[in-house]
Amino acid sequence: MIEKLIFYIFAIIMVFGATMVITVRNPVRAALFLVLTFFASAAIWMLLEAEFLAITLVLVYVGAVMVLFLFVVMMLDINTALLKEGFIRYLPVGIGVAILLVVMLVGVVGPENFSLDEMAAPERHGADYSNTRELGSVLYTVYVYPFEIAAVILLVAIIAAITLTLRKRPTTKYQNPDSQVSVKRDDRVRMVKMKSEEKK
Amino acid sequence: MEWLNSAYQSVADFSVWWFSQPAVLIMLQIVMIVTPLMLAVAYLTFAERKIIGAMQVRMGPTRVGPRGWLQPIADALKLIFKEIIIPTGANKVLFVIAPILSIGPALAAWAVIPFNAEYVLADINAGLLYVLAITSVGVYGVIIAGWASNSKYALLGAMRSAAQIVAYEIAMGFALVTVIMAAGSLNIGTIIEAQSGSPLHWFWLPLLPMFVIYFISGVAETNRAPFDVAEGESEIVAGFHVEYSGMVFAVFFLAEYANMILISVLAAVLFLGGWLSPFEGWLPEAWFEITGLGLLLGHGVHWLLIKTAIFLFFYLWLRATFPRYRYDQIMRLGWKVFIPITIVWLMVVGLMILTGFGWWFD
Numbered sequence: 001m002i003e004k005l006i007f008y009i010f011a012i013i014m015v016f017g018a019t020m021v022i023t024v025r026n027p028v029r030a031a032l033f034l035v036l037t038f039f040a041s042a043a044i045w046m047l048l049e050a051e052f053l054a055i056t057l058v059l060v061y062v063g064a065v066m067v068l069f070l071f072v073v074m075m076l077d078i079n080t081a082l083l084k085e086g087f088i089r090y091l092p093v094g095i096g097v098a099i100l101l102v103v104m105l106v107g108v109v110g111p112e113n114f115s116l117d118e119m120a121a122p123e124r125h126g127a128d129y130s131n132t133r134e135l136g137s138v139l140y141t142v143y144v145y146p147f148e149i150a151a152v153i154l155l156v157a158i159i160a161a162i163t164l165t166l167r168k169r170p171t172t173k174y175q176n177p178d179s180q181v182s183v184k185r186d187d188r189v190r191m192v193k194m195k196s197e198e199k200k
Numbered sequence: 201m202e203w204l205n206s207a208y209q210s211v212a213d214f215s216v217w218w219f220s221q222p223a224v225l226i227m228l229q230i231v232m233i234v235t236p237l238m239l240a241v242a243y244l245t246f247a248e249r250k251i252i253g254a255m256q257v258r259m260g261p262t263r264v265g266p267r268g269w270l271q272p273i274a275d276a277l278k279l280i281f282k283e284i285i286i287p288t289g290a291n292k293v294l295f296v297i298a299p300i301l302s303i304g305p306a307l308a309a310w311a312v313i314p315f316n317a318e319y320v321l322a323d324i325n326a327g328l329l330y331v332l333a334i335t336s337v338g339v340y341g342v343i344i345a346g347w348a349s350n351s352k353y354a355l356l357g358a359m360r361s362a363a364q365i366v367a368y369e370i371a372m373g374f375a376l377v378t379v380i381m382a383a384g385s386l387n388i389g390t391i392i393e394a395q396s397g398s399p400l401h402w403f404w405l406p407l408l409p410m411f412v413i414y415f416i417s418g419v420a421e422t423n424r425a426p427f428d429v430a431e432g433e434s435e436i437v438a439g440f441h442v443e444y445s446g447m448v449f450a451v452f453f454l455a456e457y458a459n460m461i462l463i464s465v466l467a468a469v470l471f472l473g474g475w476l477s478p479f480e481g482w483l484p485e486a487w488f489e490i491t492g493l494g495l496l497l498g499h500g501v502h503w504l505l506i507k508t509a510i511f512l513f514f515y516l517w518l519r520a521t522f523p524r525y526r527y528d529q530i531m532r533l534g535w536k537v538f539i540p541i542t543i544v545w546l547m548v549v550g551l552m553i554l555t556g557f558g559w560w561f562d
Contacts, residue, residue, distance in 0.1 A: 028347055029294075035340070051325070055329045055332075055333045056329070056333075058337065059329070059332055062333075063337060063369065064369065067340075067362050067365070067366055068366060071359065074343070074346075074355065075359070130386075131325075132329070
């Protein structure tokens, strides 16, 4: 009973947050609503006893990814009026894509695949159940190759993204910390011995 | 007399029932953690002024109360009675939410900190992961404050803080991963018990580079000197909280100091054995049986407090000693020095576990 109540509260928050993400005008506020949505979905994962996934969602998406999102969005000076201009023109296409997505989603996660007959409700585990251990023991044994391949693909994507954006321009100035640190007094200061001036 | 007795009985019954409710019990426990914490924050500011004063051959505050001991109370009263000014161009809702988002995580992380073998508010499996996630949320207070203030200095401070915290969180996360590997658990109580034996069994020794990196990253995460470019008085006035005054400013202040104490407690718990006694394994067992003295020498919350105080002293010492880092050097230290070291030590710890190295991994 109380679990259902918690589920509905967080589900409502989540749907509300997700709706605000795409309707609110200000991009910073949209990003903050996305954070709220992540939080609510983390809470729902908690209800599924998937505490590792829930906490990792907060750690990775809320703690790092969205911070960088905000970092970029806050620096942009977006003209919201310009963004709204093509709304009516693109509306039919948007509705078409939305319907297509819904049909595909229902086709995959619809009742014929995920109904209670096909998939029984997961049973409750005891207090000593550790979601982290369960995930780890499967991830590093049964799925070790897909897991490693996914990691390598991500690494390739990171390196590709960095090399694509890293341009060496002749005007860019760099500091060499090595040479900065290894500076000695004799390189910078010249002691000059001279007689003091005499009063005439 | 009869009715008085029964009335007393029913009141007693009611209060017993009331205090046996889990929600009420948890609330009481939260109060028992947060009240001393807030007091500690108040006197940490006093300690800071006194210690830095002593390091710079000054007296520190001496006027309010005997030897200045009531100074934090006076400061708090002053901040409470000051006017809260919300700038005209500010986003009012976010402006007020920001300090709350800043202090919330700083307090919430305390839920999983064990004070001794029994006293912990929430003894959860994924304790360390929870701490990592909750502390990573604290940056939103800074970012939102910077953006909602509608001020250039504040925005610059928020930008600096966001980049810095994301950079050092990775090194910090890796340092914690080595602790998890060494202890074989995410539960903080189990991590402490894995270190029992003697001070040489504590994780500071096999994870020495991680211990240093964790604490330096902790200083960077809390935006304290020498990594306090988010405030940077000499460059951007006060960074993300320029526009804040009165109590809302005080909340940021509380959050900063609560975070300092949290990082210190975590360093003590993860690397210095938390509430474990440093005399364990050195002194003969019989000494711990002595009434009074044995209690003092044995495991207990007082060791956790002493270890925490040492780290807090380091915080103040660092502030009194080092000049502020240049911003690009902070980034360089985080990304190019700490992260490679942590990744290498991750491998080393893996090898140590594989070979059953020393008495830590047998």
